[in-house]
Amino acid sequence: MPLNPTVDAVTRRIVERSRAARERYLDRIARARGDGTRRARLACGNLAHGFAACGPADKAALREGRAADIGIVTAYNDMLSAHQPFETYPELIRRAAREAGATAQVAGGVPAMCDGVTQGRAGMELSLFSRDVIALSTGVALSHDMFDAALYLGVCDKIVPGLLIGALAFGHLPGIFVPAGPMPSGLPNKQKAEVRQRYAEGKATRAELLDAEAASYHAPGTCTFYGTANSNQMLMELMGLHLPGASFVNPGTPLRDALTVEAVQRVARLTALGDDYLPLGRIVDEKAVVNGVIGLHVTGGSTNHLLHLVAMARAAGIDLRWDDFDALASAVPLLARVYPNGAADVNHFHAAGGLGFVIAQLLDAGLLHADVHTVFGAGLDAYRIEPVLGADGSVERVPVTATSRDTHVLRPVADPFRADGGLRVLHGNLGQAVIKVSSVPGDRVVIEAPARIFADQDEVKGAFDAGELDRDVVVVVRFQGPQANGMPELHKLTPTLGVLQDRGHRVALVTDGRMSGASGKVPAAIHVTPEAVGGGAIARLRDGDIVRLDAIAGTLEALVDAGEWAAREPATTDLSRYHHGTGRELFAAFRAAVGTADEGAGIFGPVN
Structure with a gap:
């Protein structure tokens, strides 16, 4: 299917206006690549500090300097339900890295505040600024020049955009974004909203409101409505920064762990030490950014990304503007109804066919750039799948079905919920x-x-x-x-x-x-x-x-x-x-x- 003319025209417009800044950015990351492992440049005292706390096997590998070292930048804290699962990720990643002939170290942590906790409070006035604090913290984490690649552990509202802005400052490093997945479905969002509205009218007690909120936000994992956190996961997959199918697998499951292990294996192969070098700054190009905007419209995603996507694009030397969002919204249909745009939550969306179905529909209609770089090493065609757990415990991927499993939640391009992105x-x-x-x-x-x-x-x-x-x-x-x-x-x-x-x-x-x-x-x-x-x-x-x-x-x-x-x-x-x-x-x-x-x-x- 030929590319939609509006998608093509908007992309060309962005490429042209970004040309000089994008060339400067790509030149910078090309010069930063260097030869051999990053830590080979370090003086002996620097390097000794870098591996002092490692176990004997990792210390030997880091000392010899032939294996890739993967930096982990984590937004773990156990107050955010979406980030609590990351507590166990570093050990899983270190183990998987050793099996892949690499090493892994937690390079640093970034702050992760919960907008759900701070809504209506003074702390919410720090929320948007936390994105740039996270970017700065990511820069500090990677500043030691120890690492040949990075894994970015984050999910929620400002965290993923901040991680990506920081990661793009180190765009010569390969990187993969590693999610934790949504919590299981709780009290339906519509019922929760009804209790909130009755409380606003004085018709429900505080105890009734708290019961409803606690039944909705009830377990480790991302909140299940389609706000900025889950829009982030969609964006990372549409932009090729997640492994195919990684976004909406529940935490604490064998498939979730298998996807994390696969991310380690994959990023180890993308370093400059091998033949498949693919820096993150090359993945985030104008086509990837346009795919992200299209995904936002098609799924009814968060308006916060009219801020965040612009800021992320700018970090890669790309001049994305609101009029580009507007033009693309008129060209792409709305295919998903997930709360607050419908009654379903992201678990229902995933069960109906999820992002694999959306990507397949858009590619077949000429509404996405298929010829993009992704962390999976192929174009976006590789993402028209559903992940399943193989008999050996690894990730297997099966083609998505040609029809939605629930047309109340997810529809094909031929029968959308509305003709534009809304x-x-x-x-x-x-x-x-x-x-x-x-x-x-x-x-x-x-x-x-x-x-x-x-x-x-x-x-x-x-x-x-x-x-x-x-x-x-x-x-x-x-x-x-x-x-x-x-x-x-x-x-x-x-x-x-x-x-x-x-x-x-x-x-x-x-x-x-x-x-x-x-x-x-x-x-x-x-x-x-x-x-x-x-x-x-x-x-x-x-x-x-x-x-x-x-x-x-x-x-x-x-x-x-x-x-x-x-x-x-x-x-x-x-x-x-x-x-x-x-x-x-x-x-x-x-x-x-x-x-x-x-x-x-x-x-x-x-x-x-």
């Missing part, structure tokens, strides 16, 4: 924003209503409790951008706005903050840029202004006389309450250096 970029006199409409009712994609202005999500709850929002309203929550307070997710708004919409009101949210992959049925124009703290147009809005959000036309407008609009002074607010406590004072330098949302909201400056 994500739009909005432009207008309020700036630029993004909206995810894949789960928004069709009669709610255009909202025109008076604005009610807030500078904090808690103020919205107060107004709701006082009965001030029981009407058609565009709720505007500003001063929530990266420069203001780190651009927190605003999920405390979700039940409140959902109640208003269910009462029959026409409701929308406009914010320079985030809502992430768990945003759902209420239309939300998010990531508004320029943000309010920099004098962006959102700061000119006043209570009662009529705001029109039109996801069909792709516009976001304050319907205010142009002369009056131009004459208005942007509002200001005291942001000091966001800048102290819970470690926030440590991030002043990040708030001062961070870029705009459409440039990835990162601290690392322009494309290389």
Whole structure:
């Protein structure tokens, strides 16, 4: 099947605008390759420090310098359910490395905060910045020049993007991303959301809410809704950085362990010491990035990746822009319905055919680049499979079925849930924003209503409790951008706005903050840029202004006389309450250096 013309045109556009930066990046990683093992360059004292704590066999192998040394960069902690399984990975990896004629060492750990714990709390204001801290920590871990390849252990929201940004700074090293898998299904997400909404209305007790939450988030593994964490896993597979079929196998299973062992074996073969050298920086190219964007649209993934994918691409010298997302969304269909875009969870998605089915459908329709590098050593055709455990305990891969096992969850290209990806970029006199409409009712994609202005999500709850929002309203929550307070997710708004919409009101949210992959049925124009703290147009809005959000036309407008609009002074607010406590004072330098949302909201400056 020939490549879809929109996919081809967008890819060519990205290649052309990225040409100079990409060439500089590839030149840097080519010069960093060197000859022989990395540690051969170290002085004797340096090398002795590097293997001092190893056992005799590993010490001998590292001393002789002929075997590959694999660095493990881990996001393990046992507070995050998704990362708790990583506790046992290092020993499994070390053992598998020895069997492959290599060695492995934990090179370093990176922080891994849980957005589920920090939602609505001050700690959420560190969440987005944690991505760049993770990138920096990855750089520190790999700075010892001991390693010939790396395995990156991470799953959740900012962790995988941060690991990849850091890994791309060492793009001369081969690398594989190693997931832990989703927890088994618990209380259905729809039932959990219903309890949350009843609690917001005062119709459920705190004990009832906690029972529902604990029944949903109940075991080791990734949360099972399709938010940023599971969108990360999809991206790593679509971009060729996971082994085929690795994303959604449950933790603590023989197949999960077999996939981890296979990752060790595979990365050992990709080092510069052999004939199959494939550095990570070569895998992450323009085609891989476009495949990732397409996967995001087709599966209804997290809007956080309009930040993260841009930042990851920039780390590889690739200039990805929001208009590229918009163009691709119009060309690809929505094939999956996973909560919050449907009732199913990722375990149901995987059982229905999962990513192997999605990849096969897209390849057959000419909607993915097949001719890409992957850690498996072949093009993306090798990913149209399902992994199973072989009789000998190794991974076997079988071709995916030609039909979905559950068309309520997963459909073919010929019969999609919707003809487009359900994500739009909005432009207008309020700036630029993004909206995810894949789960928004069709009669709610255009909202025109008076604005009610807030500078904090808690103020919205107060107004709701006082009965001030029981009407058609565009709720505007500003001063929530990266420069203001780190651009927190605003999920405390979700039940409140959902109640208003269910009462029959026409409701929308406009914010320079985030809502992430768990945003759902209420239309939300998010990531508004320029943000309010920099004098962006959102700061000119006043209570009662009529705001029109039109996801069909792709516009976001304050319907205010142009002369009056131009004459208005942007509002200001005291942001000091966001800048102290819970470690926030440590991030002043990040708030001062961070870029705009459409440039990835990162601290690392322009494309290389």
